[in-house]
Amino acid sequence: MQDDIEDQIDDSPDVFEGLTPGAMPVSELVGDDIQRVSPEASLREVCAALSGQGVGVLGVGEDGAELAGVLSERDIVKALAAGLDPDAATADQVKTERILYVDPAATVDEVAAEMLTKWTRHLLVGRPDELLGVVSARDILGVYSSGSGTA
Numbered sequence: 001m002q003d004d005i006e007d008q009i010d011d012s013p014d015v016f017e018g019l020t021p022g023a024m025p026v027s028e029l030v031g032d033d034i035q036r037v038s039p040e041a042s043l044r045e046v047c048a049a050l051s052g053q054g055v056g057v058l059g060v061g062e063d064g065a066e067l068a069g070v071l072s073e074r075d076i077v078k079a080l081a082a083g084l085d086p087d088a089a090t091a092d093q094v095k096t097e098r099i100l101y102v103d104p105a106a107t108v109d110e111v112a113a114e115m116l117t118k119w120t121r122h123l124l125v126g127r128p129d130e131l132l133g134v135v136s137a138r139d140i141l142g143v144y145s146s147g148s149g150t151a
Contacts, residue, residue, distance in 0.1 A: 021143045022109035026102060029143065030125045030133035034059040039068055039092035043076055043084065046091050050076075056136055057122040060095040066128050069095030072121070099124060104132055112140050 036059040037049050049058055050073060057072040071091050079094045080086060102111050102123045111123060115137055126132040 021146065022107060022112070024108050024143060025104065026106050026108060026111045026125055026135050027104035027132060029108070029135050029139045030104070032133060034067075034070075034124065034131065034134045036061055036063060036067075037071065037091050038062060039090065039095075041091045043079060043086040043089045043091070043094060046071055046094075047076060047086070055134075056138075057134060058091075060091045067099060067124075067131075068092065069097045070099055070122065070124070071095045074121070099128070101125070101127060102135070108140055108143050111135060112144075115140065 034057070035049065035053045035055055037046050039060055039062075041049070046058065050056065057070050059067045060069045060071050061067040069092075071094060075094050075096060079089055084094070100114075100118055100120055100123050102114060102125055104125050106114070114123060115121065121137040122134055124131060124134050
């Protein structure tokens with residue numbers, strides 16, 4: 001993941017040359033679309049999807065439809081700690097319905113501040129009808145660490 005971020009920074013257009021890492025538009029960090037699970041997926045299936053995709057958050061909803069919510073590793077930990085059965089509880093029951101979006105033109109600094117203010121580790125980039133992907137706190141930290149020469 002860190003290498004991917006560094007490659008993205010290294011391949012950035014010259015327009016970003018001379019800018020601090022935090023001035024980079026967050027759209028430069030977004031890769032693939034957010035991965036999705038069906039609202040009916042069990043928590044065990046969600047865990048397998050998170051692990052198999054190597055991601056920390058999934059969209060809840062069918063492909064091509066607007067997301068009904070998002071489901072993160074933290075949501076699953078809370079559900080299991082509350083005693084939910086991982087084979088019976090569904091993504092729809094555990095999902096976070098409040099989806100937080102950030103404008104693709106927002107800078108890494110702005111997104112980091114938004115994450116701190118909203119107490120979240122993932123933000124969706126774009127709008128519900130034009131979703132580019134997801135950015136994580138780890139993505140943001142990767143930008144800052146690669147800019148500091150300590151990566």
